Amino acid sequence: MYVEFQQLPAHSRVWIYQANKVFNEQELTFIQSYLKQAVQDWNAHGAPLASSFQIRYNQIIVIAVDEHLHAASGCSIDASTGWFKDLAFQMGINFFDRSVALVQEDSLILFPLLGIKQVVAKGKISPDSLIAIPQVKDLADYRAHWPAQANDSWLKKYFVAASV
Structure with a gap:
């Protein structure tokens, strides 16, 4: 319904x-x-x-x-x-795309998942970049934390390595 x-x-x-x-x-x-x-x-x-x-x-x-x-x-x-x-x-649209979606104002820039470490290293995604994360706990989490800052997502592991 x-x-x-x-x-x-x-x-x-x-x-x-x-x-x-x-x-x-x-x-x-x-x-x-x-x-x-x-x-x-x-x-x-x-x-x-x-x-x-x-x-x-x-x-x-x-x-x-x-x-x-x-x-x-x-x-x-x-x-x-x-x-x-x-x-x-x-x-003819793939709805199971596994690219990382960077939010830029009212649109997305997609980066292939396999090359994301290099994208971060090149500074195209920073810790405060907004990312359209593919999973949330529930609707409350979605409403409060979506899109999420890259440093608050699974991408945070790349920023720790990049800052060392």
Whole structure:
């Protein structure tokens, strides 16, 4: 059952999907329509899931569900992953991109994960850079700490080495 994103409680569970490109207006409209229907119909063993989505930077989709009403089951989580596989097939967009997303004002700069140590060493990402981290504890964590400063993320290990 679709719920407005801002109405979901702080304890809601969150999944973050990052696309490998910025959505154009046509893609954005299609994704919003697709996900609104998918979330509306989302259920766990027949029980509707109070859930929603949010699109950030025209490139990142955040899915949230209030599990206090009904917990998302393995099958329902698989179904939500299936939405993004289907969208990827229909639109030619990779929603399982593992690049590091640097936030620059209202857009993202993606850096390949395998070369991130060199990106940090070159100063393209600094400890206070904002990073669109791929995982958060819950909706409260998302609202309070997303995007996160690089030094408060898994990238902090590269700044310790860089400053020694």
